[in-house]
Amino acid sequence: MITRSLIVGTGSYLPERVVTNAELAAKVDTSDEWIIERTGIRQRHMAAEGEWTSDLATKAAQKALDAAGIAGTDVDLIVLATATPDRTFPSTAATVQANLGCFGGPAFDVQAVCSGFVYALSVADNFIKAGQAKTALVIGAETFSRILDWEDRGTCVLFGDGAGAVVLQAAPGDGSSADSGILTTHLHADGRHRELLYVDGGPSSTQTTGLLRMHGREVFRHAVVNLASVVEEALEATGLQPGDIDWLVPHQANRRIIEGTARKLGMALEKVVMTVDRHANTSAASIPLALAEAVSDGRVQKGQLVLLEAMGGGFTWGSALVRM
Template sequence: MTLRATVRGVGHYLPERVVPNAEFEATLDTSDEWIRTRSGIERRHFAAEDEFTSDLGAKAAQAALENADLEPDDIDAIIVATSTPDRTFPSSATMVQHKIGMTRGFAFDIQAVCAGFVFALSTANGLILSGQAKRVLVIGSETFSRILDMTDRSTCVLFGDGAGALILEASEEDGTTGDRGILGVDLNSDGQHREMLYVDGGMVTGQTGHVVMQGNALFRQAVEKLASTANAALENAGLGHGDVDWIVPHQANIRIIQGTAKKLGMSMDKVVLTVQDHGNTSAASIPLALSVGVERGQIERGDLVVTEAIGGGLAWGSVVLRW
């Protein structure tokens, strides 16, 4: 028998405020058609003034716990992937821990920008396989609306707020490629490309700062690196393209998603798409799409799912798991 980190539950949360593309037309030289054509985004959600990353994460966590039929103290660890924490410290994960009423275990954040959830899944997998935790609540939660320059049409129309959560638990499987759970992982980073996507703030300026992005350069990096990491994770799992039921990509831009699927030689019919409704929710993107994919009836037990993401750093990676 082989120990695997298997999916026990999934959930998500989106703020009430929906921001359609048309809302930007009043303040920017842009249009609904321009945004849709270049990104595939039609609308996104923005958090309320009194709503923060830990609030979104806690609501997604509660949804995942309900889906898994578990109580907060059934969880051993919480990992929150975010680039927009409530505070510099303590971690948003500890705030989520308190808000959901979890009184045991441990909690911490991971920061790998849009690739954060993939890095968090890999870390949770390691905790489970090493015996340090039996159940890990992995959350991607972001309030990117707070770090957007609303006068920069190249960035502010692309991002949104939201949270998704996945509960992984230890399970004894057969040790074959047919096992449920995480079967393959590939993680990468390259700091030489850090200027392609960053926030122009932090300790170096003493200000929060805003998102700065070199869109065309990042696009060229993204398609190649996303296809490469998906292939590497599949190879690590001993699987191939023909075994894949669903690709659940980082929902940044429809053209990147289409380009990656084409490079992998896979049909868009096998891709879970939510970018049109949520925009780029950074680390929340993949867990949101996983939860929505389950809710729609697309992802079912036994399906082989490939997740892949790239974000500032640059950091990129992929996880292959059987649902």
């Protein structure tokens, strides 16, 4: 017998304010047609003034706890993925811990940009497998609207704010791919490409927050290659085939990238959870937001095999294969 990390609850939160492409087109040299054609995005949510990343994260986490039927005091680990923390320190996870009343266990942030949730999920899974935690909250939360250059039409139309969360609990498994829970995770990074997607500020370099900068074509090219390889890695590690996957829940960056990944897997788009049209790119929050939506509306069901994959600045990329 081995220990597996089961997803026993999912939750999400989107800020109330919805910003359409038409609203952006009134401020930036762009159009609804241009944005949809290149990205598939139609709208995004934006945090209200005074609404912090920790606020979004806390609301998503509470919904996940409610779905799992457990209290915050039952949580003994919080791993929060974000590239837009409340403050340089303390961690946003520490604030969420205080908000939820689950004191004492470790709480920390993981920064891998859009791959952050997969990174955080892997970290929490390893804590559980090592016997250092029994119940973990894994959260992806972002307020990317705070680091966008609103005069750069190539980037400001791409991103939105939101948060998603899952509750993991330790459970026994037999070590086969038929187990429930996280079956395998695979993480990668290549810092040689750090200048292709970055924020031009930081405490050590400029003593400012900075704004997002991206070389879109190069990012797109690397994404197609890296995501395909990390998906193959997950399948090879478990002896499974693309046809065994019930649902693909990808990072929601660009509809064309998502469709390209589905084609490589031979998956019909009906088996791909897609929220990019309504959420835009919410970085570390995009996968848990999409997963929570698909669980809530009944598409993703107990026993089904779900593949999570993402790529982000760094470059970082990763995958997780989970049986619900």
